[in-house]
Amino acid sequence: MSEIRSVAVAGASGTLGPYVLKALIEAKFQVRVLTRSKKPGQYDASVDVVEVDFASVESLTAALEGIDAVVSTVTMAAIPTQTVLIDAAAAAGVQRFIPSEYGSVTTNPKLEVFPGYESFFKIKHHLQAKTHAGKLTWTVLACGGFLEYLFAEAIVLDFAGRKVTLLDQGDNRLSATSLATIGKAIAGILKSPEATKNRVVKVSEAIVTQNQLLRLAEALRPEDKWEISKVAASALLKEGLDAISAGDFSLPAMFKIIKSTGLAGDTYGAAYDENDNELLGVEVLAEEDIKNMVAEALG
Ligand SMILES: NC(=O)c1ccc[n+]([C@@H]2O[C@H](COP(=O)([O-])OP(=O)(O)OC[C@H]3O[C@@H](n4cnc5c(N)ncnc54)[C@H](OP(=O)(O)O)[C@@H]3O)[C@@H](O)[C@H]2O)c1
Incomplete structure (x- = not known):
């Protein structure tokens, strides 16, 4: 896999998003924020912020031009709508997609039919279909609470x-894992794209x-x-x-x-007694x- 240099973050203004943004900037990725609406002074002047329509593949594809990886930290209610962002990422030639999930038991197949969990599986299946079609690779980060x-x-x-x-x-x-460490683990995934491709990666602080x-x-x-x-x-x-x-x-x-x-x-x-802490530098x-x-x- 080629090196990942540029990363777009969706949902950067929420609870987890700012920690992810900080970790990506510190790890020297070129970062672009995708947001529903720009607010003056919300981000450092050096951050490239693009207003997008998350319901439009065209809007998102244009915003993802030149981007190697997408990290989504969108709110829980918007998880099902990530199919549009994934379609746009595939159309724009993005290599890696990390969906918003960041859960504890969200990846257990026994929970696929349970209310509140099914949308995580729907997104994973959508990503797997894109991978199958040779469009992009994915990583799900399970971090516990x-x-x-x-x-x-x-x-x-x-x-x-x-x-x-x-x-x-x-x-x-x-x-359980702290927000700052989740941010660093995401940067770690993107620094090790081959070792983390098309699988659930687990960290546990x-x-x-x-x-x-x-x-x-x-x-x-x-x-x-x-x-x-x-x-x-x-x-x-x-x-x-x-x-x-x-x-x-x-x-x-x-x-x-x-x-x-x-x-x-x-x-x-x-x-997570078995985890990827070592790979991602989590202590x-x-x-x-x-x-x-x-x-x-x-x-
Ligand atoms: N493991 C745990 O204990 C735990 C706890 C909480 C959350 N989580 C998971 O962590 C992830 C992020 O959660 P969070 O609490 O950080 O999210 P959040 O703060 O509720 O929201 C994150 C951002 O999502 C964007 N957003 C809101 N509605 C949207 C929509 N309709 N379409 C696209 N973007 C939208 C907003 O950014 P803009 O306004 O800039 O567009 C918002 O700032 C979720 O997957 C959630 O399930 C895990």
Whole structure:
């Protein structure tokens, strides 16, 4: 494969996008941002920003002229629409496409039929069809949960409210990676195009359990009383699936599915004991680093 020099990023203004942009610039790629609307002063003056219509192959193909790779970090709701961006990338002669996904159990085939997961598979199949037709290559980056979300949101533990609902016994293992490291891993993929082509690449900066985080929190603040409850991951999953079957497509219903699959440990392969950390230069965090994050989350 020829060297990748120029990279277009879609969704650069969101949560993950700025970290990806920074890592690509630091790795000396020529970067172009594709956005729905330009906002003055949003990016450094040296960044080439192009306004595009994400529903138009023509608009996107023109914007991708001269681009070697596309990294998409578009929002979850826009994931199905990436087929248009992929078609445009193929038409423009882009070599590598990294779709927006960045999940924990999103690549497990057992989840293909589940609401909330099917669009990731649809995109992967679309990419595989393009590869089959000799148009482009792809890489899916599985990074586990966003490490920051484990502490900032009341997903795994509610640190602010000192509350936790343990899934199963609380020992289910989950990989997680910080936003900055995900950005660096993406730059690493594009620096090693041959070793990363047409496959799921996994990185894992930490593997945590709810009990581990709870024990760290209790050791740091022994005077605090935690409200602890338990639910079987399979029961929570059934609740979510039943709600969706009954026509409830609300966020809480979807969230039950995401939480009960992501925090089901080995059932859906949420802990990446085998990974591509070494290839992409990702180092595993020490227990002390996790302890510091818990301390910060406790306020
Ligand atoms: N593993 C995890 O724990 C975890 C957590 C959260 C998210 N994720 C995944 O990470 C990826 C990025 O999520 P994020 O939270 O960073 O996204 P986000 O902040 O919600 O949005 C990213 C960007 O998407 C663009 N966008 C919005 N609507 C669009 C549309 N209709 N068409 C095209 N672009 C659109 C916007 O950029 P412009 O305004 O510049 O166009 C926006 O800033 C997603 O795949 C998500 O599933 C994973």
